[in-house]
Amino acid sequence: MADTKISALTSATTPLAGTELIPLVQSSTTKNVTVANLTAGRSVSASQLGVGTPTPNNILEIVGGSSTNTTTLVQIRSDGAGTNTGATLQFLNSTSATSTFGAAQITALRKDTSTSGDTNLLFATSNGGTIATKATLSYAGDFTFHTGNLVIGTSGKGIDFSAAGGDILTTYDEGTITSVTLTPATSGTITVNASYNVLAYTQVGKMITVTGNIIVSSVSSPVGVTVTLGGTTFPTSRSGTTGRTGASIVFYDASANTWTNVPVVMNNSATSISIRKDASTIEANDELWITYSYLTA
DSSP: OOOOOGGGSOOOOSSOOSOOEEEEEETTEEEEEEGGGTTTTSOOOOSOEEESOSSOSSSEEEOOOOTTOOOOOOOOOOSOOSTTOEEEEEEEOSSSTTOOTTEEEEEEEEOOSSTTOOEEEEEEEEETTEEEEEEEEOTTSOEEESSSOOOOOSTTOOEEOGGGTOOEEOOEEEEEEEEEEEEESSEEEEEEOGGGOOEEEEEETTEEEEEEEEEEEEEEEEEOSOEEEEEETOOOBOSSGGGOEEEEEEEEETTTTEEEEEEEEEOTTOSSEEEOSOGGGOOTTOEEEEEEEEEBO
């Protein structure tokens, strides 16, 4: 056969089947190897690698599939089917390939050996060089945080209950109303015991519930058909008629040793509660036991 330049040979049909033979010299002897075995067992080094594209824009770029279709472009498989068999994808930001600093992992962890193949998805991050699972998405669809909190990073966003016909829960807050005061409607003073002048509040969504125990330390000729309960950082009720609320609180008359329910109301856009009780009947050591809910803006 006449010598022929490689460039003059007929082009092969692509893609290759893998069974084609290529000549090579190994230990000073000319041998052949199939295309499939050309790099078997060896690392392949390239500055960029494109699969499905001749012009990759990244170190590794895989292109496939078609519009309106979902295509599996990468599969990472652990060659096992037993319980707790896992396939892990690791990310590493380090100059050392074996470092655990700067690492994060996503693991698909099989939870049974049955044909159902129930599998959880685990999310792990490195803290001080220790890689630990921080969250799990279970095969049943439950998402569990093992450490840390669910942080809502944007004001006005939250947990969406619209699928159940509800709304978005954007707020949860716990706080205190300090330096609580009792002010007679007309004149005089009612002084609150400094050890019992703080109320707690919990806000879930737009609903605020105030709780606590207020004790009177002294009075000075209080006059008025009502008494206003206020304090620092008292959350404001919502505007409009839906911001108006009414209920009752428990009043303890220390001198008579009696307990009664007293009506209370809160106006819209208010930061205080109006206690519907004659101020002149309140004396030292009397107590208010409060559980009161209202809507905020």
